[in-house]
Amino acid sequence: MADAVYDLITEIEPTIISIVVDKEKYFAKYAQPDPVKHTSFQYLMDRYEKFLSRRDSYGVLVYDYEGKRDKYIRKMLEEARLIGSFDYRFLTYWKYKRITETIFFTESENSIGLQLADFVAYAILVCYEKKYCERFNQLQPLFDRDPSGSIENYGLKVIP
DSSP: OHHHHHHHHHHHOOOBOEEEEOHHHHHHHOSSOOOHHHHHHHHHHHHHHHHHHHTTOOEEEEEEOOTTHHHHHHHHHHHHHHTOEEETTTTEEEOOOSEEEEEEEEOGGGOHHHHHHHHHHHHHHHHHHHOOOHHHHHHGGGBOOOTTSOOBTTTEEEEO
């Protein structure tokens, strides 16, 4: 069954944007790090906004329902849309203009798209944690890429 699901993912050709956080290195590197959820969500949304901009497109967010934590994520998105997102490397702000509406939450068992995203996330997880990268390698052509063809910092951001 997993073969059929990964074949389906490669057949529909979604663009993958993923954030990987090595929590041990992250907490060792920063004296007062932001919560992992905050940091990873911001990096993900920054890349999604830039992806949409490069394609002169607009998009929506559908996120796996997490109960009370959903309010925090919605607030982060709304702040980035109204105030802006801060890039520490270039000391710049930009507002999310291409992510329309608000973020929509649903349980993954009710969304085929979220179920497929879970398969993608699992392939990335086992590659980074267990060094089993067969599925990751199968999906690698689907990651967003910079003009030179690299997925680093476009389709895949590893933190720190």
